[in-house]
Amino acid sequence: GIQVEQSPPDLILQEGANSTLRCNFSDSVNNLQWFHQNPWGQLINLFYIPSGTKQNGRLSATTVATERYSLLYISSSQTTDSGVYFCAPENQAGTALIFGKGTTLSVSS
Amino acid sequence: GAVVSQHPSWVICKSGTSVKIECRSLDFQATTMFWYRQFPKQSLMLMATSNEGSKATYEQGVEKDKFLINHASLTLSTLTVTSAHPEDSSFYICSARDQRAGNSYEQYFGPGTRLTVT
Numbered sequence: 699g700i701q702v703e704q705s706p707p708d709l710i711l712q713e714g715a716n717s718t719l720r721c722n723f724s725d726s727v728n729n730l731q732w733f734h735q736n737p738w739g740q741l742i743n744l745f746y747i748p749s750g751t752k753q754n755g756r757l758s759a760t761t762v763a764t765e766r767y768s769l770l771y772i773s774s775s776q777t778t779d780s781g782v783y784f785c786a787p788e789n790q791a792g793t794a795l796i797f798g799k800g801t802t803l804s805v806s807s
Numbered sequence: 808g809a810v811v812s813q814h815p816s817w818v819i820c821k822s823g824t825s826v827k828i829e830c831r832s833l834d835f836q837a838t839t840m841f842w843y844r845q846f847p848k849q850s851l852m853l854m855a856t857s858n859e860g861s862k863a864t865y866e867q868g869v870e871k872d873k874f875l876i877n878h879a880s881l882t883l884s885t886l887t888v889t890s891a892h893p894e895d896s897s898f899y900i901c902s903a904r905d906q907r908a909g910n911s912y913e914q915y916f917g918p919g920t921r922l923t924v925t
Contacts, residue, residue, distance in 0.1 A: 729912065731913065731914065733916070738918070739845075739898055739900070739918065739919040739921075740916070740918045740919065741900065741902075741916035743913065743915060743916075746913040784850065784851070786851075793839075793856055793864075794841055794853050794856055795841075795853075795902075795914055796853070797843075797850045797851045797852075798850065799849070799850045800850055
């Protein structure tokens with residue numbers, strides 16, 4: 699099955715800093731989603747991005763499907779951005795998301 | 808937007824009893840729902856895929872007789888943990904695929920159910 703590797707595993711930032719989270723995956727995918735898991739465990743949809751670039755406020759994401767990676771950019775980070783960020787490409791059968799181990803982000807004021 | 812609910816949010820049960828967790832898609836119909844399990848500070852592991860009107864598909868290593876899944880309608884899937892043991896304590900999360908015409912088949916997640924077996 700698809701292997702998903704996220705980096706860095708942990709990231710500590712001061713409020714206002716920018717960051718880039720990376721997701722590498724081992725095989726071609728048709729779909730990929732980025733999520734933010736808040737401290738209560740809720741997974742919040744950030745991007746559905748099988749290819750190309752999308753932006754939503756301070757967040758943007760780019761997926762280069764041919765090179766099997768996706769990037770999540772967070773600009774001007776805020777304390778509320780803290781939590782775990784997961785990348786999840788869809789399996790080759792197109793039936794389920796396969797989650798990476800996540801990047802734990804801590805933003806301090 | 809697409810909203811998925813789960814009930815209960817948390818449950819404590821005694822070893823040997825069964826627990827049912829409900830997952831509902833509130834504003835869309837979902838022919839396919841998914842059940843995941845998450846241990847503390849770990850990633851989400853897919854347990855099974857729930858298909859409306861047919862049997863669930865379980866991932867390798869997941870006991871189908873222990874984790875009973877029923878997807879009886881287009882908005883409801885249930886996971887029953889039978890004869891629960893302390894090692895079944897975990898955070899269980901469901902998701903549903905939004906397959907409405909024109910949408911991207913994006914998955915949306917419920918808030919999760921924290922199960923503690925004593």
